[in-house]
Amino acid sequence: MTKLAANTIEVDAKWRSRHPTAPHLAGLDEFQSLYQDSIHNPSQFWAKQARELLSFDRDFHTTTSGSFHRGDAAWFLGGQLNACFNCVDRHAIQDPNRVGIIYEPDDPANDCRSITYGELLAEICQLAGFLRSQGVKKGDIVTIYMPMIPEAAIAVLACTRIGAVHSVVFAGFSAGALRDRIQDAKSTVIITTDEGRRGGKTISTKVVVDEAVRENHKISTVLVYERTGGQIPWMDGRDFRWKEEIQKYPAYISPEGMDSEDPLFLLYTSGSTGKPKGLLHTHAGYLLGASVTGKYVFDLNPQDRFFCSGDIGWITGHTYVVYAPLLLGSTTVMFEGTPTYPNHTRLWDVLEKHQATHFYGAPTSFRVLKALVDKADVENHDLSKLRALGSVGEPIAPEIWKWYHSFMGDGNACVTDTYWQTETGSHIIAAYTGVTPMKPGSASFPCFGIDVAILDPTTGEELQGNSVEGVLAVKKPWPSMARTIRGNHDRYLESYFNTYNGYYFTGDGAYRDADGYYWIRGRVDDVINVSGHRLSTSEIESALVEHESVAEAAIIGVPDDLTGQAVNTVVSLKSKQAAMNIEKELILQIRKVIGPFAAPKRVIILPDLPKTRSGKTVRRILRKALSGDTEFGDTSTLADPSVIDELTKILQKAD
Ligand code: PRX
Numbered sequence: 001m002t003k004l005a006a007n008t009i010e011v012d013a014k015w016r017s018r019h020p021t022a023p024h025l026a027g028l029d030e031f032q033s034l035y036q037d038s039i040h041n042p043s044q045f046w047a048k049q050a051r052e053l054l055s056f057d058r059d060f061h062t063t064t065s066g067s068f069h070r071g072d073a074a075w076f077l078g079g080q081l082n083a084c085f086n087c088v089d090r091h092a093i094q095d096p097n098r099v100g101i102i103y104e105p106d107d108p109a110n111d112c113r114s115i116t117y118g119e120l121l122a123e124i125c126q127l128a129g130f131l132r133s134q135g136v137k138k139g140d141i142v143t144i145y146m147p148m149i150p151e152a153a154i155a156v157l158a159c160t161r162i163g164a165v166h167s168v169v170f171a172g173f174s175a176g177a178l179r180d181r182i183q184d185a186k187s188t189v190i191i192t193t194d195e196g197r198r199g200g201k202t203i204s205t206k207v208v209v210d211e212a213v214r215e216n217h218k219i220s221t222v223l224v225y226e227r228t229g230g231q232i233p234w235m236d237g238r239d240f241r242w243k244e245e246i247q248k249y250p251a252y253i254s255p256e257g258m259d260s261e262d263p264l265f266l267l268y269t270s271g272s273t274g275k276p277k278g279l280l281h282t283h284a285g286y287l288l289g290a291s292v293t294g295k296y297v298f299d300l301n302p303q304d305r306f307f308c309s310g311d312i313g314w315i316t317g318h319t320y321v322v323y324a325p326l327l328l329g330s331t332t333v334m335f336e337g338t339p340t341y342p343n344h345t346r347l348w349d350v351l352e353k354h355q356a357t358h359f360y361g362a363p364t365s366f367r368v369l370k371a372l373v374d375k376a377d378v379e380n381h382d383l384s385k386l387r388a389l390g391s392v393g394e395p396i397a398p399e400i401w402k403w404y405h406s407f408m409g410d411g412n413a414c415v416t417d418t419y420w421q422t423e424t425g426s427h428i429i430a431a432y433t434g435v436t437p438m439k440p441g442s443a444s445f446p447c448f449g450i451d452v453a454i455l456d457p458t459t460g461e462e463l464q465g466n467s468v469e470g471v472l473a474v475k476k477p478w479p480s481m482a483r484t485i486r487g488n489h490d491r492y493l494e495s496y497f498n499t500y501n502g503y504y505f506t507g508d509g510a511y512r513d514a515d516g517y518y519w520i521r522g523r524v525d526d527v528i529n530v531s532g533h534r535l536s537t538s539e540i541e542s543a544l545v546e547h548e549s550v551a552e553a554a555i556i557g558v559p560d561d562l563t564g565q566a567v568n569t570v571v572s573l574k575s576k577q578a579a580m581n582i583e584k585e586l587i588l589q590i591r592k593v594i595g596p597f598a599a600p601k602r603v604i605i606l607p608d609l610p611k612t613r614s615g616k617t618v619r620r621i622l623r624k625a626l627s628g629d630t631e632f633g634d635t636s637t638l639a640d641p642s643v644i645d646e647l648t649k650i651l652q653k654a655d
Pocket residue numbers: 269314315316391392393394395396417418419420421422423443506507508520521522523529532533534
């Protein structure tokens with residue numbers, strides 16, 4: 001029997017007795033023995049899971065091959081399967097009336113919709129038929145720019161049905177960012193909506209798409225789902241109406257057989273340098289990662305209702321709004337709105353209305369809600385079905401964890417902090433619902449098959465034992481890891497495998513405590529995390545220097561009570577005579593080039609950035625100054641130390 005660590009919250013015995021069936025894992029002992037098996041006999045472990053959880057048209061002959069070293073890890077070779085068949089057909093065949101998606105609209109006064117697996121299958125096939133009619137073939141990349149409505153999931157699955165690769169771009173990205181992603185993917189077909197609704201506001205998706213493709217003559221088709229019926233620009237011959245078009249196609253077409261390692265989707269994410277990276281995920285490995293973590297981390301069952309508030313434009317939406325719940329035949333709740341509209345009890349209202357069994361959200365929204373919600377506002381909600389509360393995207397502070405546990409689940413649901421990344425495809429460190437004794441603030445233990453190491457950041461040596469802190473790495477390949485960066489395999493090797501030879505480098509720092517629990521410390525590279533959105537400092541800096549007045553720019557992530565980190569911008573201008581309102585203009589510039597979610601909280605204009613004599617910007621000093629720390633350490637390497645006085649003066653004035 002495993003000895004429990006001190007200062008943990010044990011899973012309440014009532015949790016098991018309230019379970020509608022039986023939890024997938026009997027307890028911590030079973031978890032640990034399966035984990036050991038997954039590490040010591042990975043081929044057998046994963047082969048068994050794959051055959052149990054996925055339906056292959058043709059069985060695989062080789063479970064795993066390749067290595068980090070060459071960046072050629074591959075899984076389930078020889079196997080053939082279809083993602084849409086696994087997500088939809090299997091369940092539609094068994095029970096076409098089971099609900100696959102519940103749509104909760106932005107405005108609660110509007111009707112919600114329940115879409116059964118049978119209906120999903122028909123609509124996906126019809127849309128797939130339309131895509132084929134537009135020339136989309138196996139391997140082509142279709143860009144999807146849609147808000148959180150069921151049709152976004154239908155679009156994703158229609159691509160997979162015919163073997164097309166989906167590239168979903170978050171509908172908060174600006175036209176410029178969308179244009180770059182469309183061009184990189186060489187998409188000729190775009191799927192969007194006329195408009196979107198979020199938090200009571202209208203989002204002009206079609207207008208953004210039009211601007212993004214204005215000079216792109218390769219675009220043959222823009223398919224528009226009519227979400228609002230609003231007035232939008234239209235180009236005959238290129239633009240098509242979803243509702244009108246799909247009726248022309250049959251309600252069943254057979255799924256395309258795909259090799260396990262054929263590309264499934266592309267998802268762009270920020271790196272520490274340069275352009276966004278188009279990470280490529282492949283079929284069997286990714287689908288298995290989604291299924292295994294859905295089943296064991298969340299203890300998800302077919303009769304469950306899973307409400308993940310992540311957006312389909314990010315990896316959380318891919319894996320835990322669409323793939324995991326549908327692969328496991330449960331119901332996914334797609335919420336179009338925001339946690340505070342029309343009032344700050346909206347999440348509780350949605351959970352109660354749909355009798356959700358699971359909720360999965362980000363600490364940034366918990367922090368906002370903690371400041372707004374009284375216990376009295378929420379305790380009259382019947383959330384008795386809720387068994388699991390997931391957290392993702394950023395570290396969850398212990399006091400926020402405790403608030404989440406007590407305010408959302410009334411202490412009855414297990415909290416699981418899940419650590420993972422766009423690159424990892426599915427969770428890699430997490431508490432297993434109903435199994436792991438919970439430690440508020442810790443992501444707990446590595447998931448099945450994930451052999452984690454903490455490395456000394458300088459020597460790269462693995463730190464053994466507990467109570468060690470360093471950079472977080474993984475020692476061997478796992479099925480759902482991204483296989484490459486589209487068009488730049490060298491960058492893939494460089495970003496993840498060359499920093500620490502023989503390891504996958506996550507970019508995060510972590511601490512393994514005395515009980516072996518992991519605590520994620522945050523990024524150790526130039527990636528910043530604002531409200532769970534991953535942003536690259538260099539990408540925002542390039543957006544700024546495109547502005548005619550800017551000479552140089554440095555982006556600093558500064559700790560922020562609400563958003564985790566906030567974007568702070570320090571710029572020097574080409575001319576001493578700064579334009580009026582230059583700060584506002586620069587904020588607008590970032591909104592325009594990247595999107596509103598990357599907008600800086602603070603803009604500081606300096607005559608020059610603090611630099612070494614060789615011209616390198618000394619971010620350490622900016623980071624300290626902007627965080628309110630006046631101990632700058634050694635400043636003797638600065639070319640012009642007077643910059644610091646200037647910066648301090650500006651900051652003091654602002655306070
Ligand atoms: O820094 C880590 C943070 O989010 C980064 C990955 O961002 P992205 O690829 O956009 O995926 C976000 C959703 C999976 C990581 O490198 N991160 C993610 N989850 C956690 C986290 N930091 C701390 N705790 C987490 N649970």
